Amino acid sequence: MLGPAEVRRLAEELGIRPTKKLGQNFVHDPNTVRKIVTAAHLTEDDIVLEVGPGLGSLTLALLPAAKQVVAVEIDPPLANRLPQTAREMDPENAEKLHVILKDAMKVTKQDLPVQPTAIVANLPYNVAVPVVLHLMKELPTLQKGLVMVQLEVADRMAAKPGSKIYGVPSVKLAWYAEAKKAGPVGRNVFWPAPNVDSGLVWFQRHESPLSTVDQDRLFKIVDAAFAQRRKTLRAALKGHVEDVDQLLQKAGIDPQQRGEQLSVIDFIRIAEV
Template sequence: MSEAPTGTPQSDPGAASALLGPADVRRLAAELDVRPTKKLGQNFVHDPNTVRKIVAAANLRPDDVVLEVGPGLGSLTLALLPACADLVAVEIDPVLAARLPTTAAERAPSLAANLSVVTADAMRVTAAQLPHAPTALVANLPYNVAVPVVLHLLAELPSLRTGLVMVQSEVADRMAAGPGSKVYGVPSVKLAWYADARRAGPVGRSVFWPVPNVDSALVGFTRRDAPLSDVPREVLFPLVDAAFAQRRKTLRAALSGWAGSAAEAERRLVAAGVDPSARGEQLSVADFVRIAEVPARH
């Protein structure tokens, strides 16, 4: 069971942190002999104005417990500390995880006690591993695992109320897309099952080290107050996967394997009020829920 937050709302304007600039990021990396790797999707933000904008866009409350995934050298961490009651950072790299509390103590001594660092893989981290129950996710996510990480955390941490994540621009489009969009697909539907998502602005390439060869963007989300249905994700998500596995196929054909036959797929689609000749990209998450709610014929 998670403990209650130990930090206090930071309304005192004097409670601030010295943010990292480009020279600071390179110095820290050299000190730790850290070379950003593509495998871990590491691109460190070195622009103080960017992390300030991210924190402002997150609309945090003073009593929020923020979860940061992949804090790296601490650029965003230092900007988040004055804006919340407690900050839990999950870092997979043990070298970076070990250095982060020292960086916080050096640059935000009055707030450093509000930082907890957990050395873990965000794809597998559990609520039991975290010292507090997070209410907001704010993170510069590794691009190669951004969507799975967000979906895992929403499933594992029911306390998460809001989120603002920086991801590859094309991924941001897919996460926030609605039915009918060319980029609407599995990530769009699965995220919509948990939350209302929106694009929250672009991020320039030059604010990262090393400079990525793709554009970045922010995606914000707010968890739904109540679930759309009693249908569990273990039932709904395989249906969504099947619907988009072959985008050119009609739902009658695409769902034949999922339902057991094309005829059974058609029966369940009709019962849910969905046109069997439609395609997955035309359906909202509520449409998928209605299909999943139709009992299978035994």
């Protein structure tokens, strides 16, 4: 495990100064990474995808718990150093690690040496939701995930219809998986400490797809419905679909409702019509 001293030593060795642009806040608390791995419900057969491993704090906790770990890192110095850190800190499990130098938003299944069954990651706050949605779409083998994100983002990802914070991230993640919050994470476990609190989100992919409806069409309707939250569906979807009232009537949806009142199944019914 990497404690505060080891994290700062590695950062100094690499000349790393954490940047806001890459969303770099390195975890230096061993208890926190143990908590994350426990909450991920991994089995010895799981192949874990970690996005943004950084200096390797979480990676070292994942290696003994999984069959293999695929770490996707965008920063070359960090990606190049990670295998050495694994060999130094956990030589017994170091061979389980695969490091991919790439932007997670551009990763496809062809980029990976093995196909992951779970994602466990401390995600940069500014791209957390897009990364999760991209990977769930591109990697159908991903069956579950546990991600650490900004607390406000965690709330939105796990929100249910009718909530004030229910919105686009809630619906789009619900298309792929059932999500729920898995606990808070304080600021003092990071270096440097962020200006916001963090939270854990657990999600499990649906056993079978909710619908065969075109995903792009569905997501466009969701985006339109939440573009101006105070508007009714009739007003929000006008200009995006033809014959709004007739369409919503066929879907069995009240045109006076707002997007925040609809479940992903409701949005699917609209898209199918």
